[in-house]
Amino acid sequence: YWILGCVSFHKRCFYVYDSLRSRKHKKAIQKVAEAYAVLIPLFLVSIEFYNQRSDIVVENGLHMGKNLTDPFEIELITNLPTQQNSDCGVYVSCFAEYIIEDLPFPVANFDVDGLRARFGILLWHYGRNKQLHGESSESEAPVAPKKTRGKKRKK
Numbered sequence: 001y002w003i004l005g006c007v008s009f010h011k012r013c014f015y016v017y018d019s020l021r022s023r024k025h026k027k028a029i030q031k032v033a034e035a036y037a038v039l040i041p042l043f044l045v046s047i048e049f050y051n052q053r054s055d056i057v058v059e060n061g062l063h064m065g066k067n068l069t070d071p072f073e074i075e076l077i078t079n080l081p082t083q084q085n086s087d088c089g090v091y092v093s094c095f096a097e098y099i100i101e102d103l104p105f106p107v108a109n110f111d112v113d114g115l116r117a118r119f120g121i122l123l124w125h126y127g128r129n130k131q132l133h134g135e136s137s138e139s140e141a142p143v144a145p146k147k148t149r150g151k152k153r154k155k
Helices: 023-046 088-101 112-133
Strands: 003-008 013-018 073-077
Touching: 003 023, 003 088, 013 023, 013 088, 023 073, 088 112
Parallel strands: 013 073
Antiparallel strands: 003 013
16 A cells, blocks of 8 residues: 655645545545645745745636635545555655656556666665765755854853
8 A cells, every 4th residue: 555645836736646445545535635735835835935936827827816825626546556565665656756757657567576676776876876976865965053043041
């Protein structure tokens, strides 16, 4: 079983990709998705997200007539392949990649073994480039110093 959430800022929609097929489960997922659909727009406004994005026009299209803090629409995507073993990480990673690359989902021909090998090769190449060229990902970058608030107290 696996689940993946994806936000489209242009379409004002929170997509939930869910491999489990159950009415009870769908209700629970809907409830959780509604919380995100409410919180995400509030968060975006609080960080002035739309002021920083010239590619999102809030005066027309799907934004027209809506307040920026209005909840996003929710779309539950079902009829997705389910893993046979504990391959949920491979499924989520692959489907995230398909969404990012705007590729069709391979519902019928999902080759888990081939995809697992592909991820292994990608990780090996990254590790090798890290050794040879000192490459690093954002999460490996040095931690930024903590900011202090206000003045230090006198003792």
